[in-house]
Amino acid sequence: MKKRFLLLGLLSASFLFLHAQQNAMIRPGEIWKDIDGNPINAHGGGVLFHNNTYYWFGEIKKGKTWRVPGVTSWEDYRVDASGISCYSSKDLLHWKYEGIALSPDKKNSTSDIHYTKVIERPKVIYNDKTKKFVMWMHIDKDDYGYAHAGVAISDKPEGPYRYLGSEQPNGQMSRDMTLFKDDDGKAYHIYSSESNQTMHICLLSDDYLKPTATYKRILVNANREAPALFKYKGKYYLITSLCTGWDPNKALYAEADHPLGEWKQLDNPCVGPDADITYHAQSTYVLPVEGKNNSFIFMADRWNKTDLEDSRYIWLPLVFKDNKPVIEWKDQWTPAK
Numbered sequence: 001m002k003k004r005f006l007l008l009g010l011l012s013a014s015f016l017f018l019h020a021q022q023n024a025m026i027r028p029g030e031i032w033k034d035i036d037g038n039p040i041n042a043h044g045g046g047v048l049f050h051n052n053t054y055y056w057f058g059e060i061k062k063g064k065t066w067r068v069p070g071v072t073s074w075e076d077y078r079v080d081a082s083g084i085s086c087y088s089s090k091d092l093l094h095w096k097y098e099g100i101a102l103s104p105d106k107k108n109s110t111s112d113i114h115y116t117k118v119i120e121r122p123k124v125i126y127n128d129k130t131k132k133f134v135m136w137m138h139i140d141k142d143d144y145g146y147a148h149a150g151v152a153i154s155d156k157p158e159g160p161y162r163y164l165g166s167e168q169p170n171g172q173m174s175r176d177m178t179l180f181k182d183d184d185g186k187a188y189h190i191y192s193s194e195s196n197q198t199m200h201i202c203l204l205s206d207d208y209l210k211p212t213a214t215y216k217r218i219l220v221n222a223n224r225e226a227p228a229l230f231k232y233k234g235k236y237y238l239i240t241s242l243c244t245g246w247d248p249n250k251a252l253y254a255e256a257d258h259p260l261g262e263w264k265q266l267d268n269p270c271v272g273p274d275a276d277i278t279y280h281a282q283s284t285y286v287l288p289v290e291g292k293n294n295s296f297i298f299m300a301d302r303w304n305k306t307d308l309e310d311s312r313y314i315w316l317p318l319v320f321k322d323n324k325p326v327i328e329w330k331d332q333w334t335p336a337k
Contacts, residue, residue: 101159246305
């Protein structure tokens with residue numbers, strides 16, 4: 001019996017050692033497992049840094065993928081909405097599953113977050129005044145004809161989050177989106193609008209729960225989505241993609257002196273092989289590595305449109321060279337220490 005327990009202990013220790021070795025580096029495009037050995041399920045996500053901990057929120061893509069009948073303008077593949085997941089990490093390598101941050105409604109078919117609806121691209125920011133964690137997300141119908149932005153709130157970063165409702169900010173469509181909290185505490189909601197032809201940047205209320213009437217139309221008629229906004233040395237940068245459904249395309253970045261200022265669209269931040277299709281992926285967030293002035297992580301999704309649960313994460317270093325953001329493919333790498 002003692003030998004049996006010793007053998008089980010050695011096997012368990014070996015598994016933990018091998019798993020720790022596997023997560024010693026970020027390997028873009030490979031299956032990324034949490035500390036329990038389960039594949040991370042957090043797509044279209046964003047990351048919050050709070051009290052020396054990173055919290056990764058994302059869409060739970062689980063179950064059978066099907067194509068929505070009657071939609072012929074694009075390949076409308078989807079799965080049942082399973083809610084928003086949360087993972088935590090101290091080092092950006094090893095992630096602990098914290099549970100479902102926002103659960104879908106499984107009973108009320110009229111609810112925004114019923115499992116038959118679309119719950120996408122969640123982002124969370126912390127409000128220093130209200131001491132609340134605020135989540136915004138894209139809310140839609142399965143044919144993407146609803147185009148609303150939803151908001152939820154929690155007392156804890158990992159949740160659970162209480163859904164408050166949705167709206168079209170200033171009466172305008174809102175689909176792919178992100179959030180940005182500036183150094184002065186002001187927060188902005190950035191989203192594809194006007195049938196995805198034009199991006200909007202909207203100042204949020206002081207509690208981050210509502211859009212204000214202060215907003216800016218940018219990248220007008222540029223056909224952009226998948227926004228990721230970040231700041232470096234006093235300038236603001238926005239990475240977006242073209243609108244090609246689940247299929248990858250070339251990313252472009254724009255820059256401005258203020259979120260509500262004039263934005264100038266520039267070039268592709270990606271370089272090298274497959275840069276013209278963003279390494280077979282689509283942007284979702286740019287994460288500043290805490291404590292490093294010129295170290296960011298470009299987060300993207302490599303969508304598997306016919307098996308969305310098997311979509312992969314493309315995390316790559318983003319650095320500034322000659323005052324321009326540069327993203328280069330790496331088979332494996334570690335965040336700057």
